[in-house]
Structures are given as C-alpha cells and as structure tokens.
Amino acid sequence: MSIHTISSWEELLETARKNTPARRVKRPGQSPSTAPVPSSLHKLPPNTEPPVLLYRDTNSWCPFCERVWFALEEKEIPFATEFIDLSNKPKWYTDLVPTTLVPAAKIEGKLIYESKDILLALEARFPTPALLPENPEENAAARQLVEEAETNGFRDIAYKFLREAPSDADELAKLQTAFETKLDELEQTLAKYPGPFFVSTFSLVDIMYSPHLDRLAANLPVYRGYHLKGNPRFPRINAWFAALNQRPAYHRVKSDNITNNLLLRRRWGVEPIGNPLPLDAADSEKIEYRAEAAERLSDNREVAIADIIKNSGVQALAADGDFTTVKEAVDFHLRQLADYLIHSNGQNLPGGRTGGKNSNIDPVFAAVGAITLAYLRNRICAPRDMSAGAATAFRAAIDKLLTSVY
Numbered sequence: 001m002s003i004h005t006i007s008s009w010e011e012l013l014e015t016a017r018k019n020t021p022a023r024r025v026k027r028p029g030q031s032p033s034t035a036p037v038p039s040s041l042h043k044l045p046p047n048t049e050p051p052v053l054l055y056r057d058t059n060s061w062c063p064f065c066e067r068v069w070f071a072l073e074e075k076e077i078p079f080a081t082e083f084i085d086l087s088n089k090p091k092w093y094t095d096l097v098p099t100t101l102v103p104a105a106k107i108e109g110k111l112i113y114e115s116k117d118i119l120l121a122l123e124a125r126f127p128t129p130a131l132l133p134e135n136p137e138e139n140a141a142a143r144q145l146v147e148e149a150e151t152n153g154f155r156d157i158a159y160k161f162l163r164e165a166p167s168d169a170d171e172l173a174k175l176q177t178a179f180e181t182k183l184d185e186l187e188q189t190l191a192k193y194p195g196p197f198f199v200s201t202f203s204l205v206d207i208m209y210s211p212h213l214d215r216l217a218a219n220l221p222v223y224r225g226y227h228l229k230g231n232p233r234f235p236r237i238n239a240w241f242a243a244l245n246q247r248p249a250y251h252r253v254k255s256d257n258i259t260n261n262l263l264l265r266r267r268w269g270v271e272p273i274g275n276p277l278p279l280d281a282a283d284s285e286k287i288e289y290r291a292e293a294a295e296r297l298s299d300n301r302e303v304a305i306a307d308i309i310k311n312s313g314v315q316a317l318a319a320d321g322d323f324t325t326v327k328e329a330v331d332f333h334l335r336q337l338a339d340y341l342i343h344s345n346g347q348n349l350p351g352g353r354t355g356g357k358n359s360n361i362d363p364v365f366a367a368v369g370a371i372t373l374a375y376l377r378n379r380i381c382a383p384r385d386m387s388a389g390a391a392t393a394f395r396a397a398i399d400k401l402l403t404s405v406y
C-alpha cells in the first residue's frame with residue numbers, strides 16, 4: 001500500500017472538475033444546499049427564463065416528481081426548480097396548487113399538477129424528441145397505458161406488499177401473490193410490442209413506471225427478502241430494467257439502492273429483514289462517478305462540515321468545548337475521502353495523520369474520522385446531493401477507508 005500526501009481542497013476540486021461534467025448550483029442558507037443544473041440549461045439564451053418551472057420536494061424522494069424530471073431531461077427542456085418542504089409546505093404553495101401535492105409545474109406560466117398530466121402537457125408543448133409513438137394506433141395504446149399506470153392498482157398492491165408487515169404468514173403470502181399477479185400483467189404488457197419497452201419506443205409509459213419499479217427492486221430484497229431483479233419469472237421486466245439503464249437521463253434522475261432503503265425506514269418506519277444490497281462494483285470504480293462524488297464533497301465542504309459538527313455526535317469529543325481539533329479532524333477526513341476518490345485506483349490509500357494501520361494514530365482524531373465517515377455514508381442522499389452513481393462510489397470509498405484505515 002503506498003502512502004501519498006493529501007492534496008488541498010482547491011487542488012481536489014480542480015482535478016475532480018476535470019473528470020466530471022456534473023455541476024450543481026449552490027443555494028446558500030437553503031435546503032437542499034445545492035441543486036443540479038439541468039443538462040439542457042446551456043441551450044437557453046443568456047438572461048432568458050426557462051420555459052418550465054418545476055415544483056418538487058426538497059429531498060428528491062418523490063417518485064412522482066422523478067417522473068417529470070425524467071421527461072424534462074429526456075426532452076432536454078431547460079427548466080428551473082422550486083423546492084417545496086413537504087413537512088412544512090408554504091402557504092403560497094397550498095394556495096397555488098389545489099391538491100397541495102408535488103409535483104406541479106408552470107409551463108410557460110400555466111400551472112399544471114398531477115405528474116401524469118404534467119407529462120402529457122410537456123409532450124403537447126415540446127413534442128420532440130417524442131415520448132409517445134407517432135403511429136396513431138400505437139400512440140393511442142401508449143396513452144391508454146399511461147392512464148392505466150394510474151388506475152390498474154399496480155402501485156397500491158406493490159406498496160402494500162412492501163410496507164405492510166402482517167405477522168400472519170398466510171396474510172403476507174396473499175399480499176405477495178397479489179403483487180406477483182400484477183407483475184405477471186406487466187410482463188404480458190411488455191410482450192405486446194417489439195423491443196424492451198412498453199411500446200416499440202421508449203415512452204411516457206416507461207417514465208410512469210420507472211420510479212416505482214426502481215424503488216421496489218431496491219427495497220423488496222432488503223425488506224421482504226423478495227428479488228425482482230434477476231427473478232426468472234419476470235424476464236421482460238428484467239430486460240426493461242437493462243434497457244432503462246442505457247439511458248443517460250435515467251442516471252441523472254434516479255436514486256441509488258441505499259437511499260431508497262434508508263428512505264423506506266425513515267419515511268415509512270418499515271423494518272429491514274435482510275442485509276443491504278451490495279454496492280454496485282462497476283459504479284464504485286467509475287472515474288466519472290468518483291470524480292463527481294469528490295467534486296460534490298470539495299465544493300460543498302463548508303455545509304458538510306457544519307452538518308457533521310452539529311449532527312453526527314463528534315461534538316462530544318471536543319475537549320472543554322473547544323471545537324478546533326474536532327473541526328480539523330473532520331476537515332482532514334473529508335479531504336482524505338475526496339483524495340481517495342480522485343487519486344486511488346482502489347488500491348492506494350491516502351496517508352497523513354491517520355494513514356495506514358501502522359502509523360501513530362491519535363485516538364480522538366481517529367474517532368472523529370470514523371464517526372465523520374460513518375455518518376456521511378448514510379447522510380448523503382441521491383439524487384438530492386449527487387447522482388446515484390456518484391453516491392454509490394462515495395459510499396464504497398467510505399467503506400474502503402473505514403476498513404483499511406481503522
């Protein structure tokens with residue numbers, strides 16, 4: 001294992017930016033503290049308002065908001081985002097939107113709510129690239145499937161199996177059977193047109209289902225011991241996931257498995273019954289994801305450090321209320337993490353005050369480091385803080401540092 005000196009924040013940020021195109025804007029004093037820059041914003045002439053304003057949840061957990069964001073990215077429509085805190089919705093928002101739910105959107109000033117209606121309105125106003133088939137018959141079939149995605153009961157039955165935990169085994173088996181029957185129906189629907197998608201091209205139908213099937217595929221193994229991905233009963237759903245995975249817009253808007261798992265517990269109080277899914281090894285090693293994670297950490301370090309000091313428990317290690325050493329230790333370990341993400345090929349660990357198992361470790365410094373890394377591993381949330389791929393690389397790097405250094 002080779003040890004090298006850790007770079008400065010400025011050097012880390014500069015190197016990270018060379019290796020990733022992902023950029024966010026800072027939102028000082030606001031939540032979330034950063035927001036993704038839509039990939040098409042550069043198409044907008046300077047000083048022009050984007051044609052679409054999306055109202056979405058602050059944590060980027062909402063699957064219905066994800067649908068709209070997915071379509072905006074697929075269609076490369078420049079848009080602005082207004083974040084709504086769902087735990088404390090502002091009065092102007094509940095006055096504006098009759099359902100008071102997110103998402104809502106203003107399309108050239110006109111308010112639309114309900115994710116399905118926003119998708120259809122975007123399609124009408126921004127028809128290319130098309131997310132509904134040109135062929136009139138197939139177009140009608142796709143529209144019908146969009147409607148059915150809201151009315152066929154798939155979502156309710158799926159989330160019932162995931163979230164309700166009846167102690168009676170027969171009851172649970174019934175929920176599973178009902179869910180599998182719905183999945184069989186999706187298999188049959190996917191068989192109707194050539195290719196992996198619901199109709200013969202990628203469409204709004206895929207967008208309607210993707211945030212929900214994604215969450216189910218991430219959560220069911222951990223919370224119900226049930227595997228959707230790799231399940232031989234559902235070959236078409238698995239081919240559909242593989243095809244979705246080829247789309248860059250999907251990677252910009254999706255959550256990662258760990259975020260989905262943490263969310264189910266925090267938001268819905270469901271208890272896991274199995275181990276977390278392993279982190280995707282390919283994503284963990286991808287240079288652009290590692291660079292994006294390092295870029296996020298370096299650029300947003302002040303907010304991250306303040307959050308860690310306030311909420312992780314490291315405060316308890318400050319001698320006589322003096323935070324200087326604790327702050328220094330937090331800063332050092334974050335820098336070590338960013339450095340590892342950028343410079344390591346997965347073998348070399350950055351060194352320094354705690355580098356390597358044989359170096360002289362100051363126990364308080366090391367403890368602050370371990371708490372910092374463990375806290376951050378579950379604190380970050382994709383796509384709120386970074387893309388799903390970057391979040392996976394970020395968590396994998398933390399695991400590596402924790403097991404190798406301490």
Ligand SMILES: N[C@@H](CCC(=O)N[C@@H](CS)C(=O)NCC(=O)O)C(=O)O
Nearest residue numbers: 062063064086101102103114115116
């Ligand atoms: N049918 C709506 C559902 C939207 C929805 O349920 N949004 C949730 C967030 S995932 C919400 O706004 N919750 C806040 C609340 O219930 O007050 C759509 O498709 O847009």
